[in-house]
Amino acid sequence: MTFSAGLSQDSFVSTSRRNNFFTQEIEEIPNTTKAVHKINLPLSHHHQNHRQMQPTQPSFQQNRRKTLEYNNNNATKTFDNDLTSTITVKNNERHVLVTGGAGYIGSHTVVELLKDGYNVIVVDNLTNACEESLVRIQKLSNRPLKFYHANILDEKILTEIFEKYNIWGVLHFAALKAVGESTKIPLEYYWNNVTGSLNLFRIMEKFDVYNIVFSSSATVYGDPDMIPVNEKSSLGPVINPYGKTKLFIEETLRDMCNADNKWNAVILRYFNPTGAHPSGIIGENPRGVPNNLMPYVSQVVQGRLPFVNIYGDDYDTFDGTGVRDYIHVCDLATGHVAALRKLKTKPGCVAYNLGTGVGYSVFQIIKAMSRACGKDIPYKIQQRRPGDVGIVTADASLANIELDWYPKYNLDQMCQDLWRWTSINPMGYPESIIEKKNKLQEKTS
Numbered sequence: 048m049t050f051s052a053g054l055s056q057d058s059f060v061s062t063s064r065r066n067n068f069f070t071q072e073i074e075e076i077p078n079t080t081k082a083v084h085k086i087n088l089p090l091s092h093h094h095q096n097h098r099q100m101q102p103t104q105p106s107f108q109q110n111r112r113k114t115l116e117y118n119n120n121n122a123t124k125t126f127d128n129d130l131t132s133t134i135t136v137k138n139n140e141r142h143v144l145v146t147g148g149a150g151y152i153g154s155h156t157v158v159e160l161l162k163d164g165y166n167v168i169v170v171d172n173l174t175n176a177c178e179e180s181l182v183r184i185q186k187l188s189n190r191p192l193k194f195y196h197a198n199i200l201d202e203k204i205l206t207e208i209f210e211k212y213n214i215w216g217v218l219h220f221a222a223l224k225a226v227g228e229s230t231k232i233p234l235e236y237y238w239n240n241v242t243g244s245l246n247l248f249r250i251m252e253k254f255d256v257y258n259i260v261f262s263s264s265a266t267v268y269g270d271p272d273m274i275p276v277n278e279k280s281s282l283g284p285v286i287n288p289y290g291k292t293k294l295f296i297e298e299t300l301r302d303m304c305n306a307d308n309k310w311n312a313v314i315l316r317y318f319n320p321t322g323a324h325p326s327g328i329i330g331e332n333p334r335g336v337p338n339n340l341m342p343y344v345s346q347v348v349q350g351r352l353p354f355v356n357i358y359g360d361d362y363d364t365f366d367g368t369g370v371r372d373y374i375h376v377c378d379l380a381t382g383h384v385a386a387l388r389k390l391k392t393k394p395g396c397v398a399y400n401l402g403t404g405v406g407y408s409v410f411q412i413i414k415a416m417s418r419a420c421g422k423d424i425p426y427k428i429q430q431r432r433p434g435d436v437g438i439v440t441a442d443a444s445l446a447n448i449e450l451d452w453y454p455k456y457n458l459d460q461m462c463q464d465l466w467r468w469t470s471i472n473p474m475g476y477p478e479s480i481i482e483k484k485n486k487l488q489e490k491t492s
């Protein structure tokens with residue numbers, strides 16, 4: 048039987064809103080020595096008369112690689128709309144390297160990094176991310192970034208990046224991340240996540256770059272012995288290969304920091320990221336049927352999926368459904384900026400939970416999404432999903448105290464922002480030329 052959760056329509060966002068604003072033109076410039084893409088960013092009407100986004104030629108020599116270098120020569124130091132603020136550029140030409148910076152959490156973090164004045168280089172192989180997010184990030188923050196379309200397993204390209212730029216630290220997001228998929232193709236997960244990270248760490252060491260922020264997950268706690276879970280809780284056992292890769296990389300970083308005090312690592316354990324940038328311009332772009340609850344619910348609202356499967360209503364929770372600690376992706380993003388500040392104090396290896404400390408059940412999530420979109424949401428109660436636990440919430444007080452980081456968004460804002468992103472971008476980001484080519488190559492190989 049299908050039920051539906053409907054609540055009063057206090058924050059309806061019209062699905063008729065469409066984002067024509069960021070139509071991107073990517074043009075291949077025929078060049079015998081370089082494969083260059085020109086990115087034309089459309090301008091805010093506020094800026095149209097004042098500045099021009101001018102693509103520049105990449106200055107590096109290698110020519111067979113698909114590398115994009117974005118530049119905005121005439122960028123002003125202010126931006127408008129709901130992001131009214133003034134950027135203080137305070138760096139000394141040092142860069143941070145963001146692996147996986149075109150992905151969901153990476154892209155929101157890059158916006159915060161650019162706002163905070165960092166020079167950002169993104170490395171992303173675009174397997175689970177879209178180049179379009181990078182175009183939009185620059186528009187949002189009104190600052191340029193540099194992008195390398197590359198895999199972290201590629202020692203040659205990483206070496207070249209470290210040779211070329213004065214890199215101060217690395218934010219390491221790049222990873223395969225689907226729990227279910229990891230049980231089917233474990234070797235791919237160990238190869239990409241573990242070997243890719245080891246490759247990155249070795250190259251960092253070679254170039255005397257010892258500052259890293261690592262994207263970990265609450266999954267490293269396994270089935271936690273106490274709730275809310277704090278950083279002193281025991282780690283593991285973790286049953287799926289995805290979680291094992293996160294735990295192994297954490298352990299590697301701890302060993303590296305113990306062995307050599309030049310290394311500093313801030314490990315961030317995310318709880319359940321959701322929401323999207325409040326502008327509705329960047330957000331999560333799941334490929335295929337989403338595994339996680341929030342994007343799944345949002346596709347049900349869109350009518351792309353018929354109903355939400357509620358995996359179990361017999362947990363020992365107040366309404367029987369699973370309880371999780373959902374956190375707005377923009378709060379996660381500011382957590383990374385705080386982590387970089389922490390790295391400047393040379394802390395050794397430290398781990399922080401990033402969550403709100405508040406748990407919501409599956410029923411509460413469906414109701415909150417229903418409030419945000421003003422629609423009834425159909426659901427069916429199903430068997431428990433294998434590997435799920437009843438309740439996981441964070442004790443994030445260590446991050447509050449030591450990083451001076453506090454989440455700002457509540458559940459209704461998370462749902463409103465998620466729904467705004469979904470309404471404006473019903474099918475996610477448009478595919479870029481690179482992504483189309485990747486797909487073609489996958490089909491023909």
Ligand SMILES: O=c1ccn([C@@H]2O[C@H](COP(=O)(O)OP(=O)(O)O[C@H]3O[C@H](CO)[C@H](O)[C@H](O)[C@H]3O)[C@@H](O)[C@H]2O)c(=O)[nH]1
Nearest residue numbers: 264265266338339340341343356357358369370371409435
């Ligand atoms: O279609 C769905 C999807 C999920 N759920 C339920 O919703 C809750 C949240 O499930 P998610 O799949 O959204 O998130 P998880 O808590 O299972 O997993 C997330 O948090 C983990 C850490 O706790 C890991 O980081 C993992 O990678 C990440 O996806 C769970 O009770 C789950 O049973 C449903 O009822 N229906």
